[in-house]
Every structure is written in structure tokens, then in C-alpha cells.
Amino acid sequence: MIKEQFNLIHISEVMDQLDVSRSTIDRWRKTKQLPSVKIGKEIYFDKNEVMRWYRQFGQVRQSSPVLTANQTITIGYTTVSTHMWGPLIIKEFGFLEQELRRIRPKDRIEIKWHKAKDGMELIKGMIAGNIHFATFGDYALSVSHMISTMLPDYRPILLAAGGKSAKGDGFGMVVPTDLTLQSIGDLATLPIATTFRTNAEYRLRKMLESHHMTDLNIIHRSIEESMESLRQGRLSASIMWEPFLSLAHHQQIGKSIFNQELGLGFIANVVADERWVLDHEDLVVAYLKAHMQANRLIREQPHQAAKVFALETGFPLEVVSRSISKIRWDAALYSNDLKMLNYFDPSKYFGPSTPPLVSSEIRYNIKYLRIAAQELKLPNLPATPIDGAWPKDIHY
Template sequence: MIKDQFNLIHISEVMNELDVSRSTIDRWRKTKQLPSMKIGKEIYFDKNEVIRWYRQFGQVRQAAPILNANQTLTIGYTTVSTHMWSPLIIKEFGLLEEELRRINPKNRIEVKWHKAKDGMELVKGMIAGTIHLATFGDYALSVSHTISRLLPDFRPILLAAGGKSAEGNGFGMVVPMSLNLKNISELATLPIATTFRTNAEYRLKKMLESYHMTELNIIHRSIEESMESLHQGKLSASIMWEPFLSLAHHQRVGKSIFDKELGLGFMAGVVADERWALAHEDLVVAYLKAHLLANRLMREQPNKAAKFFSLETGFPEEVIHRSISQIRWDAALYQSDLTRLSYFDSTRQADIAYNIAYLRIAAQELRLPTLPVHPIAGAWQQDHYY
């Protein structure tokens, strides 16, 4: 036979040998130049070329166990900030399950959703291997990168952006409507509430340090407690973020000041362990396709999204609508996004690890404009969203 004469192997044999799906093989042929040839309607590979290619591109796949049919894919999420709400849309509308059925209709992979109290709980789950993909904020992402320097087996990698806000949006210092402060130095006389070991506390301290104010009265409270204290007139200032900023404005319990001074806006990100992602390309791309579709829904059908979020979180629809309108729902990574992440790393030892390849494939399969290989330079494009 021709295949034996020329040392060829059929595509089905490659799938079995490498334990991957047909869609993964097709993707490798397109994006990673896996050599192949078509004889009639059948696709074959040169055995030696497959071995050579696999040693160069695919050997890392063996570093993590393969997630087979009838196993569980665990997605981590948190509802503490509007910027991290895209998984709620994916979950509610079954966007991930739909993609999984499309790539492998015969094998059933159960999707488990893990709701965490905050981003650091998700980071711990990823370290333990109990969470495969997660969406959390820029501070937790930076911390996970720092932890990876101490734990070589943990390699968090940024796959896509979640919700993001420009400088002056996403975070604010909320004070009573009657309180008028003209200068940051006037904060020296006030107790300021913030949540412990979070984006809010870090941003507050960085702002105060930049103004050489290190002796302030900072108290730790949950954001819900701060909202209640502001409402009762028992609190002078609190650091807040969306949707609580929009809620404070809606209820007129306070106004936000010094927004720009708190610095750099805010961004959530979709994260996985690098070796797990390499071992499960199909699942990563399926999730990112669902993520892109969720972003599109929030941009194009904000009323539908607001109604669902209101039922899920208990916030009034008008508050949710205002909140999601303040956020850019764009999965593309910009160089400015990565610069924002380095803001939390005082050592500047290394850049945050990222991989755009999976998002590029997801965008291509959804017939979106081709993403560049590297993070996009310059300002966010106002007519181009992913």
C-alpha cells in the first residue's frame, strides 16, 4: 500500500497516538504547521515528521494529565466585581456546554462551576489543581504570578481579558454627599474603610504613599458593611468598585472622589495553568469562544444582561445597567493592559505570562477579525472589540 511504502500514518492513528480530537489535529495543521498530505479524501502524515514535530511542539503536553470524556472541567468565578461577570453569562446560557458538544458530540465532559468569595480563593484552587480555568482581577493575577516564582510547578498564564476599565473608572473613594474635600491631604483627618488584602486596599495605599501620607486611619470592612455605614451616616470614606459605585450613586448614599488618583483603572483576566492549557487546547479554545460570545451579548444586549445579573446578584436592574455600561467588554490583550498588571509588582522581576494563541484561534473560529500575535499597542480601539 502507498501508506506503507512512504511511511505514512492516517489522521485517525495520529489522533489515537496523541490522544487528541480531530479538531485539535486540524488546528495544529493550520496554526502550528503540522505537516500533512491529502490522498483522495483522506489525510495522512509522515511518521518521522510527526515525531519530529511532536518533540518540538507537543512534548509539553505530557506534563499534565489529559482530561478525558466523562470527567469534570471546573470553571472558577467570583461575583465580587462586575468586571468578572462574563462567566455568569457563559454559565446561564450554556455557552461552554454548547461549544463542548460541537467539538466532541460523542464524549460528555461535565462542567462544574466553582463560585469563590474572591480571586485569591480561585488562585489557591488553581494551585491545588481543583480549578482548571478561572476569571479574577488584576491584583490576584499579579499575586499568582509572584507565587509562581516560589512554586515552579504552578505556571499561571493570562489567556484573555475580562471586563476592563480605563483610568478613573472601576474604582473610587466614596464619601457622604455632604462632605466636600478639595485636596487629598484632607483625608488625614478621616477614617477610610477598605477591604483587607484586596485591589482596593492596595490601590489606596499606593495613592497615599504617592502623596507621602502613611499615617492615616485605615479600617478594614467588607464593602457591604461600608455601604450600610455610609447609608447610616457612620462612615466618612470607603474605597469601592463596580457595581457598588453605581449602587452608591443610585441610592445617593455617597459620591466618588479622587477616582483618577486611585490609579490605572481595573481589569479582570481569564487564567489557566500553562501546562494544563497545553494539554487541553480544545477545552481552552471552547471556553474562550464562550467568553467572546458572552462579551458580545453584554455589548449588544445590555438590557438582557442587566435583567439576568439583577436576578443573580440582587442589585436593581438600573444599577446593573449603569455598571456594565462603565466597563469595556473586550477579551483582546493590549500592551497597556499588561502594563497595568505590572503596577502591582513592586519588584518588576518579570512580566506577567500570557498566551494569545488560544484566543486567536477562538476568534478565528467565530469568524472575527484576526488578532495580532502580540498584545495590541496603543490606546483601546473604539470600533474594534472581541
């Protein structure tokens, strides 16, 4: 057919892909000269021309009064979990620099990388306006949302997923290899180590509460201290996540149990402040393209990615390879992902002085990820989170 021959798409497809109404498309054709062609009574568009026009004249603005030609974009990241390692690939292979040179060839935009010890440090940097994009975990996202209800000028918005793992894969309780526990009730006699006010502690307490075990001996230690105590035989149980689960297996210092009981899977998140996003939409699309390119490299060249991760984190290459193979590298947002993200209420364990989390759901915006996917010629993303299970053959 003629439309396939000339790469044409119907006006209804443009409305769906750009998430706008027919009246908006008609207005753009009339006032902003959106290129189109009429075949009979139907209106069609060249797909490539639509995206080029959209970047220049549509909802994604090419320039911004806020970011001048010689300013800086700061990318915040942390290496505390394998799920959050995507920015290391963006950094190593210069994916973001490539996109910036393409869309801002005359501008000198410096990229700075801020390595944080945890998600809370990244949130503080975002609140201060010192970090523009950050990748952190699901619990930290909930904390960020909770803080935004108390600080009206802080409006974090979820733009894409980072690494994600299904239930039973993201977290586990590590115990000595010679220790046998038949049920969660057997934990009643053991001290359990976990990191303080983190995803790990939240999941542990939720699991114990579900079994009416609220008075156990929970001790707070860094995960590195817990690893060393397990190695020396001075600890009976610790809540861990990747890559530490793989490290414990590799060094034969413990085994992982109760993975399913510790709740939902684990997902990292790409987040920015909404005000900054609205002022720099072309840069947001550029970063998300770099993010999806990093995901593709990890999926298709895992050994090359593992070498980068091992060098940055200091973990053995075998441990890194094992760890990244357990994780789905997919930027798309699924309905089930959002359900999991809205599962957390960090105020519950922050102390009595902390107001409870407002019931509103985590805020997200898929528009920029959809545009980035289109420019990378990936399968079209719908305008709403994808329903159903993660597909095996489609990744973003």
C-alpha cells in the same frame, strides 16, 4: 481576483495567523498533508480548511490523555466586581456546552461552576488542581504570579481579558454627599475604610504614598459593611469599585471622588494553569470562544445581560445596567493592559515575611484567543498584544 473568489489566503498570511515559520508550514504540507494550492509560483490555502486542519493535526490537539470522556471541567468565578461577571453569561446561555458538543460530540464532559468569595479562593483552587479556568482581577493576578515564583509546579497563564475599565472608572473613594474635600490632603483627618489586602487597599496606599501621607487611619472592613456604615452616617470615606460605585449613586448614600488619583484602570483576567492548558488545548479554545460570545451578548443585548446579573447578584436592575455600561467587554490583550497588570507588587503590603515579587512580567499566551477569534470570524488578532488605545469599533 481568484483568491477572493475561493476564500484563499497566501502562505505568508497563514504564517502570521498561526504564528509559525515558513519551514513549519512546509513541513506540515509534506508530513501532515496540510491542504494547499499552487497558483503560479505562489502557495495559497483555503482559510476554512486551514482552521479545520489546524484543530485536528496542528498545535491544538483534539484529544488528551489527561481528560477522559467522562470527566469534569470546573469554572471558577466571583461576583465581587462587575468586571468579573462574564462567566455568568457563559453559564446562563450554555455557550461552553455548545462548543463542547461540537468538538467532543461523543464525550460526556461535565461542567461545574465554583462561585468563590474572592480571587484568593480561586487561586487556591487552581493550585490544588480543582479549578481549570478562573476569572479574577488584576491584583489577584499579581498575587497568583507572586505565588508561582514560590511554587514551581504552579504556572498560571493569562489567556484573555475580562471586563476592563479605563483610568478613573474602575475605582473611586465614596464619601457622604454633604462632605466636601478640596484635595487629598483633606483626608488627613478622616478614617478611610478599605477591604483587607486587596486591589482597593493597594491603590489607596499607593495614592497616599504619592502624596507623602503614610500615617492615616486606615480601617479594614468589607465593602458591604462600608456601604451600610455610609448609609447610617457612621463612616466618612471608603474605597469602592463597580457595582458598588453605581449602587452608592443609586441609593444616594455617597458620591465618588479622587477616581483619577486612585491610579490605573481595572481589568479582569481569564487564567488557567499552563500545564493543564497544554494538555487540553481544544478545550481552551472552546472556553475562549464561549468567553467572547458572552462579551458580545453583554455588548449587544445589555438589558438581557443585566437581568441575568441582577438575578445572580441581587443588585437592582438599574444599578446593574448602569454598572455594565461603564465597562469595556473585550477579551483582547493590549500592551497598555499588560503594563497595568505589571504595575502591582502585592508583596509590598503582605507583610515583612513575604518575599518581594520577582521582577519577571505576568505570563500570557495569545495563541488560543487568536484561534478562537478566527473561528468566530472576528477580525484577526496579532500574535502580540495590540499597541495603542482601545479601538471604539473593534471588540473581541
